Amino acid sequence: MLLCLSGCGEPDIVGDPESGAEKAAICGQCHGQDGISFIPIYPNLAGQKQQYMELQLEAFRAGRRINAAMTPHAQNLSDQDIADLSAFYANLDPRGKQ
């Protein structure tokens, strides 16, 4: 049986943007509460592809992708956290707060 965390076949976990909004408080310190980053070397996340963000958070959590700032934040995320955060940012207006 192939274990599917998220994003393949019937999703076991469905991201909830509202839960993601609560969980994103700390992420907003770099990525902006509206998903537009304050810091030029950190990406905007507003309107980004949900599945892409899930894969990146999973990669940071698993150490397949390494970044001094992201790794500590991703290490303790649950699959549901990853799905909620990704859903939250994916649903934001890509231009940021309007």
Next chain:
Amino acid sequence: MLLCLSGCGEPDIVGDPESGAEKAAICGQCHGQDGISFIPIYPNLAGQKQQYMELQLEAFRAGRRINAAMTPHAQNLSDQDIADLSAFYANLDPRGKQ
């Protein structure tokens, strides 16, 4: 003397969005000609932070970040290519073609 490729201190290389548009033809096949990706696991690039994209392309080129699709494309990019591509995408409307 600290060699600065791009994005630190006085930039040696300045990205040209018009050159970037020409160089981005192949990138558009996944990331969309307007920077909005066709494929859920590949990121939108429209309006993304220029410096962030430069760092990611440098990381893919150097093998610090690994992706089966991106690595072959990044391996032969010059510093100027990286700056031009990043400038091109950073200047696009984050909502994509309007």
